[in-house]
Amino acid sequence: MKFELFLLVLLCLLKFHVDCKWGPVREDWFASDTANEIETRRPQRYMADPPDHTKLIPMARYTLHNADWASIATVSVQPAIVGFPFSNVKSIADGYIANSTGIPYFYMSPLDFTAKDLAKNSRATVLVSLEETRYCESQKWDPEDPRCTRLMLTGIMKKVKEGTPEYTFAKGGLFERHPAMANFPPDHDWFVAKLKIAQIAMVDYFGGAKYISVKDYLAYNYTEIDTTLSGIKH
Incomplete structure (x- = not known):
């Protein structure tokens, strides 16, 4: 726990963009950014839009x-x-x-x-x-x-x-x-x-x-x- 608090303070001092509120260390600090990146890279499987429904x-x-x-x-x-x-x-x-x-x-x-x-x-x-x-x-x-x-x-x-x-x-x-x-x-x-x-x-x-x-x-x-x-x- 002491090591985690020390790491949090160090990150804040180095001006990393993390949540610096005191409390338990969050395992999902970078989860949202990573998820967005993965979603952006996820390819669409169709090459073009489908035909009109009348066809x-x-x-x-x-x-x-x-x-x-x-x-x-x-x-x-x-x-x-x-x-x-x-x-x-x-x-x-x-x-x-x-x-x-x-x-x-x-x-x-x-x-x-x-x-x-x-x-x-x-x-x-x-x-x-x-x-x-x-x-x-x-x-x-x-x-x-x-x-x-x-x-x-x-x-x-x-x-x-x-x-x-x-x-x-x-x-x-x-x-x-x-x-x-x-x-x-x-x-x-x-x-x-x-x-x-x-x-x-x-x-x-x-x-x-x-x-x-x-x-x-x-x-x-x-x-x-x-x-x-x-x-x-x-």
């Missing part, structure tokens, strides 16, 4: 491409909840950062809840939110606010055949977005999967859900990708 397909493609993870709903095979809906979080990419396909790709292990469910029933719904980009936060919108876009893709999950151009493309996009995947345990039999989309529903403004043509969604050229180079078949 449904650009908004859908923007929301998926700028999402790093998705909530994926499956039909459970866990003994205690067989047949119940079950949701899990999975890392996601729809191609390279510069090359968007609109197709959600996943890096999965057969040991995971989701992969076990899909092995029995391949139907799934994938949900991504504009909140992931922090844009909603910047607008002070709650994640449940209709203006904070929610995109729900429903379809059949399929394994991407290893060694194909699409496999190379999809795995490359996943590893670019999620570098930690390169260090995942090698004995977990990882594979690449994709969702073959059957329905696209989106909430991006007041007035209820909108439904988007899968064909038009996939045909939209979001990042000038040449799908013939990646061997992608929708």
